[in-house]
Amino acid sequence: MKPFKKFTSRVVPLDRANVDTDAIIPKQFLKSIRRSGFGPYLFDEWRYLDRGEPDMDCSHRPLNPEFVLNLPCYAGARILLVRKNFGCGSSREHAPWALEDYGFRAIIAPSFADIFYNNCFKNGILPIVLDEATVDRLFSEAGPGFELTVDLESQTVATPFGETFHFDVDASRKHRLLNGLDDIGLTLQHADAIRAYEAARRKSAPWLFAVP
Amino acid sequence: MSGKTLYDKLWDDHVVHVDADGSCLIYIDRHLIHEVTSPQAFEGLRMAGRVPWRVDANLAVADHNVPTADRDRGIADPVSRLQVETLDKNCADFGITEFAMDDVRQGIVHVIGPEQGATLPGMTIVCGDSHTSTHGAFGALAFGIGTSEVEHVLATQCLVQRKAKNMLVRVQGKLAPGVTAKDLVLAVIARIGTAGGTGYTIEFAGEAIRGLSMEGRMTVCNMAIEAGARAGLVAVDEVTLDYLEGRPFAPAGALWERAVEAWKDLHSDPDAVFDKVVEIDAASIKPQVTWGTSPEQVVAVDAEVPDPATEADPVRRESMERALQYMDLLPGTPIGAIRVDRVFIGSCTNARIEDLRAAAEVVRGHKRAASVKQALVVPGSGLVKRQAEQEGLDKVFLEAGFEWRDPGCSMCLAMNADRLEPGERCASTSNRNFEGRQGYGGRTHLVSPAMAAAAAIHGHFVDITERGRA
Numbered sequence: 107m108k109p110f111k112k113f114t115s116r117v118v119p120l121d122r123a124n125v126d127t128d129a130i131i132p133k134q135f136l137k138s139i140r141r142s143g144f145g146p147y148l149f150d151e152w153r154y155l156d157r158g159e160p161d162m163d164c165s166h167r168p169l170n171p172e173f174v175l176n177l178p179c180y181a182g183a184r185i186l187l188v189r190k191n192f193g194c195g196s197s198r199e200h201a202p203w204a205l206e207d208y209g210f211r212a213i214i215a216p217s218f219a220d221i222f223y224n225n226c227f228k229n230g231i232l233p234i235v236l237d238e239a240t241v242d243r244l245f246s247e248a249g250p251g252f253e254l255t256v257d258l259e260s261q262t263v264a265t266p267f268g269e270t271f272h273f274d275v276d277a278s279r280k281h282r283l284l285n286g287l288d289d290i291g292l293t294l295q296h297a298d299a300i301r302a303y304e305a306a307r308r309k310s311a312p313w314l315f316a317v318p
Numbered sequence: 319m320s321g322k323t324l325y326d327k328l329w330d331d332h333v334v335h336v337d338a339d340g341s342c343l344i345y346i347d348r349h350l351i352h353e354v355t356s357p358q359a360f361e362g363l364r365m366a367g368r369v370p371w372r373v374d375a376n377l378a379v380a381d382h383n384v385p386t387a388d389r390d391r392g393i394a395d396p397v398s399r400l401q402v403e404t405l406d407k408n409c410a411d412f413g414i415t416e417f418a419m420d421d422v423r424q425g426i427v428h429v430i431g432p433e434q435g436a437t438l439p440g441m442t443i444v445c446g447d448s449h450t451s452t453h454g455a456f457g458a459l460a461f462g463i464g465t466s467e468v469e470h471v472l473a474t475q476c477l478v479q480r481k482a483k484n485m486l487v488r489v490q491g492k493l494a495p496g497v498t499a500k501d502l503v504l505a506v507i508a509r510i511g512t513a514g515g516t517g518y519t520i521e522f523a524g525e526a527i528r529g530l531s532m533e534g535r536m537t538v539c540n541m542a543i544e545a546g547a548r549a550g551l552v553a554v555d556e557v558t559l560d561y562l563e564g565r566p567f568a569p570a571g572a573l574w575e576r577a578v579e580a581w582k583d584l585h586s587d588p589d590a591v592f593d594k595v596v597e598i599d600a601a602s603i604k605p606q607v608t609w610g611t612s613p614e615q616v617v618a619v620d621a622e623v624p625d626p627a628t629e630a631d632p633v634r635r636e637s638m639e640r641a642l643q644y645m646d647l648l649p650g651t652p653i654g655a656i657r658v659d660r661v662f663i664g665s666c667t668n669a670r671i672e673d674l675r676a677a678a679e680v681v682r683g684h685k686r687a688a689s690v691k692q693a694l695v696v697p698g699s700g701l702v703k704r705q706a707e708q709e710g711l712d713k714v715f716l717e718a719g720f721e722w723r724d725p726g727c728s729m730c731l732a733m734n735a736d737r738l739e740p741g742e743r744c745a746s747t748s749n750r751n752f753e754g755r756q757g758y759g760g761r762t763h764l765v766s767p768a769m770a771a772a773a774a775i776h777g778h779f780v781d782i783t784e785r786g787r788a
Binding site for chain 1: 341355398447461476513569574612637
């Protein structure tokens, strides 16, 4: 995973609450055994006017001209602005894979679903929780040309007018994202503790280790 | 100091290491694997030159992509087939137990875990699937994870987690006849919303929960995630033990006795403090039908489709308007006037033997309405299917013009060939009514098995409790 750097980008305002992971990446694309290539199918049912299928060449598909992601003024945006409970539903990590592959690096919402929130950090995406009133304001300002600067180091989102909003993030998640660290490698530094726990558990609760 | 909640006890039992910022390394006792969320995890494991930490903690099954008809012909869709073959290969390569497509024990991962006794009280159980919350019905801490975490569990037998908050949903009193666990959990979601449980583990308690069978408790915990909670819990009691004793993966003999002794502590202490408590009166719950595209958009069967104009919150109003447009419904329409094109009885929510019995009871002696194109019955596992056939339920369904299929996730999410066509409306016993969930442009109404069966016979929703009296 690449280290997460401070960046400034356009902002796509997707004005919907409870956006579920089925909407972010529909089920037919989950048949892939790869981790990449989901970007063209991000929000497939909202983005295109036809029915998407795996491995389709999306460059010739009819676009839904009203869907915000298709507006030329938001091309190249790396920040997605959404409403509450973003990423609810299925645990599919294909959702952050699709968002990341499309180019998004940060998502701003009043709240996220737990599993999705967790999955974002594993894929170099920063989910930012700001209060409802702030998100409301950002929605009213986020038009063509509007940009925000995301700085994980200082835990701030800054507007072009010099206004900054602070956000919270776990210290360990921040550290891993900033340094692009491999979770598994870090956990394996505790291998002895895991073995010790396991040995004790085998004695205290042996039925958990029984094999039929 | 106050006592511990069940969740506190399960959590404390599994902490391997605590980081300075409070995030914890949690040991995982059982890892369930299916074909959709695991291929990239195995690939990652291989690329890093790693092997599974504890092979015997894993149990795998293909369920999302499997066909529910003509299974001996294999999987027609090459992309689906490759995904299932990839699971077969990964399990073979690493020595992981897998119930293959032709094994009678094959079925939906959240049905087979409990059925095999691979789900036990006091365990931590994870799976790359949000409905892993189902297993919490056994007093186990069970939750869905992403694929990166699947790889993490394979490699380390642990997960990095932060402890959630405690919520208690207490359902007092008794459910009315014909009102089921499904209606109960939909009523809970109606009350707290799809984000109401975000950041919490929900323990379900109270007389109505105690009165449920294990099947019913699984239905309730299954949909905890639809209330935003990664995990749902029910305390261990005699019902739990009766269900588990003698199952293949459950301990036997002296080990069983020892386990039962330990499991007696798997309940919240009387003086435990919850961060949030929700009280619900079971007697007030009627059969539920969702009308929108989120599980919280649900009303009682004798109600009407709500009017967005009466909603003060602009974001909610906008969601309601969008949902009504997608569902092609008008405000004020009586739920009983909604006609359905297809009926789906199945999924990890409602495909256990008790669900099939409840549906068959309604169907017995009746015929599918001519206006209903298809009524699918998809058992949760090969063993559920066999049990149902021994009870003659398959004949009840077939004689009524329903289809009797092989086990799998099927039309809950339409990754296999079972799906809605654009514009079709379905009475479904599954868990999600999201746009396109059961097929591109398809419209889903979530209901209990008995309500789905009744809709298949009448061609529209009917109040199963009224029907019973007639």
